[in-house]
Amino acid sequence: MLQVKKSRMLCLFALTSTIFLVSCDDDDDEYSSTSPPSLDTQLQSVINDQELSGDPSIGRQIPDINTPVAQLGKKLFFTKSLGGDTDSACVSCHHPALGGGDDLSLSIGTGATLPDHLGPGRTHSSAAPNFDGGPTVPRNAPTTLNCALWDQVMFHDGRVESLGKTPNTSGNDGQGIRTPDSKLGVADPQSGLDLTAAQLRFPVTSQEEMRGFDFEAGNSNDDVRNALVRRLVDQSIPNTWLLEFQQAFDSSENAASLITFANIAEAINAYERSQLFVNNPWKKYVEGDQTALSDAAKKGALLFFQSIEEGGANCVECHQGDFFTDEQFHVLAIPQIGRGKGDGETGDHDFGRFRETQNSPDKYAFRTPSLLNVEVTGPYGHDGAYLSLEEVVRHNLNVEEAINRYDFTLSQLDAGIQHEHAEENTRAALAQLQTNRANGLTPVIQDVDLSDEQVTYLVEFLLALTDPCVKDRDCLAPWIADTDDAGPDSLQLNAVDEQGMLR
Ligand code: HEC
Ligand code: HEC
Incomplete structure (x- = not known):
């Protein structure tokens, strides 16, 4: 009897905790009568299943910057x-x-x-x-x-x-x-x-x-x-x-x-x-250093890799492998802003992959980006419609809700970006996504119901994909070209910021 009770308690724990930890079947696995598997144990099994090495540069020729x-x-x-x-x-x-x-x-x-x-x-x-x-x-x-x-x-x-x-x-x-x-x-x-x-x-x-x-x-x-x-x-x-x-x-x-x-x-x-900037905490973790990630990042990693049935967000369906991309094209209906590519009746749509293939499910489809160093590569989406990681992650968890929330005046973005048809064009992209869903196209972005805390875990995981070098000017x-110099032609671009300070 004791056995059964413990197992029920575990089920309850699994349902109320932020991550789905154990199976609820009474008779199935080794964990049902002991404590739930640790985050590390669960992540290790994900890493094995996905055959991840942490290092996407293995087997490649990468030139040395000092040549x-x-x-x-x-x-x-x-x-x-x-x-x-x-x-x-x-x-x-x-x-x-x-x-x-x-x-x-x-x-x-x-x-x-x-x-x-x-x-x-x-x-x-x-x-x-x-x-x-x-x-x-x-x-x-x-x-x-x-x-x-x-x-x-x-x-x-x-x-x-x-x-x-x-x-x-x-x-x-x-x-x-x-x-x-x-x-x-x-x-x-x-x-x-x-x-x-x-x-x-x-x-x-x-x-x-x-x-x-x-x-x-x-x-x-x-x-x-x-x-x-x-x-x-x-x-x-x-x-x-x-x-x-x-x-x-x-x-x-x-x-x-x-x-x-x-x-x-x-x-x-x-x-x-x-x-090449791939020396991030996630790589260290995959290579065996269990202290390289915070618990929050580990929970985020599980959400990232686990299927929706397992309680995860299944981001890995498209962000696959050590480079975190399948290099395929998907409709995410990220708000369509700006002047577009001359597509559609108004000429300010961007039909994305469809421009190349003329294949209708590709309308508004864009390539899955890598997520390495995503902390520093914003704004996000093919047109930079989102300024923060949290916003783009929330979009990917529920596209329609995100579009309903989006500020189509674009006052939050850089000055001068065209917004005249932004909402209308975005809704056209959403309609394409809904058509692709109705036609059973896979993979397709799904609605996933996560708590606010779980969203922060996902973001923590994404932050663990940053190679510290990319945030360190030295x-x-x-x-970076020597800023004391004007280059061989005196036309070297020595970048300055808004205050005129050298970058
Ligand atoms: C169906 C495939 C698919 C799934 C599932 C998916 N993504 Fe993406 N993701 C994409 C595509 C495609 C884009 C680019 C869309 C665009 O540019 O319009 C993208 C963009 C992003 C970006 C912006 C990156 C950048 O450089 O602009 C982030 C961050 C991101 N996804 C994280 C996630 C997370 C976290 C999940 C899980 C909650 C997830 N994605 C699920 C395909 C997917
Ligand atoms: C005015 C800004 C601008 C300049 C200047 C520029 N690029 Fe880009 N670059 C972009 C944009 C925007 C894209 C994406 C275009 C698209 O997908 O249609 C891009 C795409 C790329 C990509 C593809 C990256 C990927 O993930 O697929 C590479 C590589 C690149 N540029 C290198 C260069 C090089 C090399 C030069 C100089 C010869 C250059 N760019 C000049 C804006 C610029």
């Missing part, structure tokens, strides 16, 4: 010479000290009021040729941190895509890479070897990001790339960039043969891919 080629790549990443109007650089939207992003909901590239001012308060100049009152880029800048870990697709809509998708190869598996310069499913002969090499060919061709509206107007992407190469070659008289390229490639060849788009791409690629120094 000469990666150091040249850093200088190229930080120079406004690669911006058509010399007012925008890669770093404008991907600064290591801003989590590898720009800390804005929607990026501002060309035509900024103060090109070197990055982060909150950056505005689009009213004197810029395309100014219409708001940011010009329709999507949030994803982090470049850990960009070497993507194997299948890049961009929120996957328009750069590995055709082979071989794990641990970053697309470098000999099967080719599709880019916006080729059709869906067709390899771009110029893509370069891996996904990041293919991706980096495009920001310089985007009018809003780097090219500007007058530079090589009406000409092809390749014309833009060639014109930029000519600019760097010209800047090499007397020597500036040439010396840098000679050093990096250990060569004495002349500017015309060394300063090519292929070499520019190789250098930027080495720089970007060296941004630790990041090797990836």
Whole structure:
């Protein structure tokens, strides 16, 4: 009898406690008559089931930031010479000290009021040729941190895509890479070897990001790339960039043969891919240090990994593996804000993956982001509609409620973001989600009922995915161009914040 009572008490405990700890069957497992399994025991079984190592870089080639080629790549990443109007650089939207992003909901590239001012308060100049009152880029800048870990697709809509998708190869598996310069499913002969090499060919061709509206107007992407190469070659008289390229490639060849788009791409690629930041408390924990996580983070981890039937939130259904993403596309109906991508009747929708596939369940679907370092990569969602982790987590737990709560005046976001059709477009995305649910599409985001305390546990777990280096300016120094210097062309972007302080 005593046995049964104990078991009932455990059931009661399981129902009232914040996490589902034990099975309620009287006769089933070894725990029913003893104390519930510890958090560590439960997590260990999740780690085994999911075959996690904690280290998503195992088996990969990651360049060292201190190699000469990666150091040249850093200088190229930080120079406004690669911006058509010399007012925008890669770093404008991907600064290591801003989590590898720009800390804005929607990026501002060309035509900024103060090109070197990055982060909150950056505005689009009213004197810029395309100014219409708001940011010009329709999507949030994803982090470049850990960009070497993507194997299948890049961009929120996957328009750069590995055709082979071989794990641990970053697309470098000999099967080719599709880019916006080729059709869906067709390899771009110029893509370069891996996904990041293919991706980096495009920001310089985007009018809003780097090219500007007058530079090589009406000409092809390749014309833009060639014109930029000519600019760097010209800047090499007397020597500036040439010396840098000679050093990096250990060569004495002349500017015309060394300063090519292929070499520019190789250098930027080495720089970007060296941004590996995976040494977080969760990794330590998975590797065996049980003290690396707080109890709250452990409870959050269980909620993250356990199924809804087990009392969890099943986040792992999409945020899979050590990189926390399935690299697939899902409709989450994160509020649609900003100018959109020209889709829909009003032209301010962003149809996401549907733009590439024309497959209706893909309408408003976006790629599952990695959650490594998510603490520093906000604002969140493909358009930065949420400023805090708690808000985006709550959205994922109940989409409709979150949309009903959302402030569609957008006064909480950066100035000038278009809101005219934001609510209407968001409801269209929600309708697509409901259609996908009704059609039994899987995986699909589900409503999960968690307590406020459980939401804080989930957030604690997400905070345990931060590599401390990404919050430490000194630790990041090797990836940031020397701010005492103006670079080989005097066009280095030394980022300042709203107060004019160097970043
Ligand atoms: C004006 C801001 C801006 C500039 C400048 C810019 N980017 Fe981006 N970057 C973005 C945005 C926004 C996206 C996402 C676009 C999308 O998904 O449609 C992106 C996507 C990326 C990605 C894909 C990341 C992922 O997770 O898929 C990489 C890598 C990247 N940029 C690197 C670069 C490099 C290299 C340069 C310079 C050659 C550069 N960016 C210049 C804003 C910018
Ligand atoms: C059905 C797949 C799916 C499930 C389940 C899911 N997510 Fe996501 N998650 C996504 C996608 C897709 C996005 C990006 C949506 C967008 O950009 O519009 C995302 C975005 C996020 C973001 C924002 C990250 C960023 O960089 O913008 C966080 C944080 C997040 N999810 C956490 C969670 C948590 C916690 C859970 C469990 C409660 C969860 N997700 C469940 C697919 C999923």
